[in-house]
Amino acid sequence: MTLDWVGATGRAQEIADNWQREAGPGGAIVLFDRDGMREAFAGGLASIEHSVPFTPATVNRFASISKHVLAVALLRSGLPLDAPLGSWLPELPVPLAGVALGRALDMTGGLPDMMEALWQQGVPFTATLDAEEIFALACRFPSLSAKPGTEMAYSNTGWRLGQRVLEKVTGKPYAETVAALSGELGLAFRLPYDGAEIVPGLATGYWRAGESWRRGHYGVHFSASGGIAGSAADLAGWFSALLAGRGPLSGMLEKLTAPRHFADGSESVYRLGLVCSRLGGSDIVGHGGSLTGYRNHALTAPAHGVGVVVLTNREEEALWPALTVLAALLGEKLPAAGNAPSGLFVAEEGPFWAELAPDSISFMGGFERLVADGEGGLCSLPAYLDIRLQQEGDDTLSGLIGGVRRSLRRVPVGTQLDPRLVGRWREPRFGTEIEIRTDGTALMPWPAGGKVSQLTPLPNGRALADLLHGPWRARPCLWLDAEGGLRVAGHRARILQMQRAG
Incomplete structure (x- = not known):
């Protein structure tokens, strides 16, 4: 060439x-x-402010x-990637301690992302938190977001823990x-x-x-x-x-x-x-x-x-x-633009949703560009998340998202908030509270008394909240699990399990 x-x-x-x-x-x-x-x-x-030019230096x-x-430093150290994190960090709770170092680094470990877990508890990304405070939170995580090896979901937590492992060894x-x-x-x-x-x-x-x-x-x-x-x-x-x-x-x-x-x-x-x-x-x-x-x-x-x-x-x-x-x-041609069906789509059950524009997708808050795959389908230009979808009519998309086969259907127009969601909910481990109201809003955890979010109702006991902070937007899915509890989930963190309060 x-x-x-x-x-x-x-x-x-x-x-x-x-x-x-x-x-x-x-x-x-x-x-x-x-x-x-x-x-x-x-x-x-x-x-x-100071009119300083940006240069290559x-x-x-x-x-x-x-x-x-x-990863280079860990590989040079000779640490075994198949060893569980608990080999070096015994303070971690059992679910996290059992994740292999390699899976912590390749995003298939199911480790909840620290920042998203904090945001779901009302801690903004502007809050000053040091390394020990972040590690203390990890030591309180009750579960993983997914079973290790089943899904690629972007998370910074494995890299934070990997750094701690290297520092302990060196x-x-x-x-x-x-x-x-x-x-x-x-x-x-x-x-x-x-x-x-x-x-x-x-x-x-x-x-x-x-x-x-x-x-x-x-x-x-x-x-x-x-x-x-x-x-x-x-x-x-x-x-x-x-x-x-x-x-x-x-x-x-x-x-x-x-x-x-x-x-x-x-x-x-x-x-x-x-x-x-x-x-x-x-x-x-x-x-x-x-x-x-x-x-x-x-x-x-x-x-x-x-x-x-x-x-x-x-x-x-x-x-x-x-x-x-x-x-x-x-001398390569850029991928042809996708032509995805615009709108909000959701799986039959669980917190899995996606919002599509003709050339992009937000899967549970994780953004990727979409292009034509040359075979009548759509695929991501994976900045991080590998997505391959086929359109089935105007209202259904199916395919692989982060290695998991999913089917997503368009959210019906006029979907109403499920009344079972209404009430005050509390997470016993962290003390996080959410109040879902009959008017279709929710008082979400946030400093200084909470933050009101307009909810977007989804079928089968689910709704999307919407929070803006600076340039960043969080849209956690609030959903009723089989035991009648309220779960809070995003692409990067799915561990909050809430119970009715009062």
Whole structure:
């Protein structure tokens, strides 16, 4: 294959020029091969307040692109991925302690996501919480969200626990491991532990509220799940070394992307902090990242030894810009747009729902783009979650979502709130309370007296709440289980089990 560097650089320049013209937050785009950085572009501002330009050397938060760095450190340590987390962390409750380290990292462990579990209890993502407070919450989790090996559901918890395992084994803070690993390659990665820690040269993160930009804030401590900071140039240098197998990354790409399997033997696209998918005739490997005010994506084509990094300090999708640049470089056509039936769909039972637009899907709150699969169906461009659906008429979709076969039917127009949901509910372990009212609203847990949410009724004793906080939206499903209790579930956390109060 002849690589089209001219076409790729033209597309990258176009994206950077758009950021520059807007004179708001921006980003950097770096193209690289196995030998290092080839081209770099940037536009917009790293700090709107101080008119500081964003450059390829600007320090940014990598967010979840950080994950595979921990996987590298764990693999180099020789820790067995098939050993249960309780081997190192006996304080964990039995359900979590029994999850294998490998499943904790490949998202098939059923581990509830800390942030979503906190949000469902009324703790906003801006709350300041340190590592010990987060671990104490994990030690109180009553169950898993799903049986290990049955489903891929995105969760940061396994990576938080994986970091704790590594620190216990090595006896040193993970920040030192990150600095040493990147330093061997002449790169400057840094792991700040919270948003208050000063990181020299760090771009400010922004999210859009109407026509204006707002500064992003994240209170929960940073961890291996998404805490590393560094520049686009440094991140491109890291991925270049990963493609070439240089230094501490020798043989690591093959180990990170080795097939991971569900309990039934089928293969998952999510590996050890990297997602394996295809673009036309090319295998591609990458991962995205999102923190309040930061959106990033890194994509590589290992067979061709090339890739692209897109780091931004603006709360906008980065996967598609990265994909368009890589497609131009490889001479591959972008996937044809999907034509999904718009609307709200729900499974026959349980908390499983999806809202579709022609080109995207939100499955229980997890967003993915949808494209045509070339066989009359729809599939995701998996930033994280692998989705493959077939449409059966206007009102039914069926297929695989995160490795699980599901059938989703359109929610009938005029669906009314099930009166069995009405009342005051309490979770005995955490003290969380929800009051569902006859007027179709719910008083959801939130600081300063709760937060009222308009409910969207679903059939069979279910309803969706809707909560906004900054740029982020949570839509937990409230549903009656077989024992008459109220369950609270999102894509990332499904463990709250409530009983009637009073």
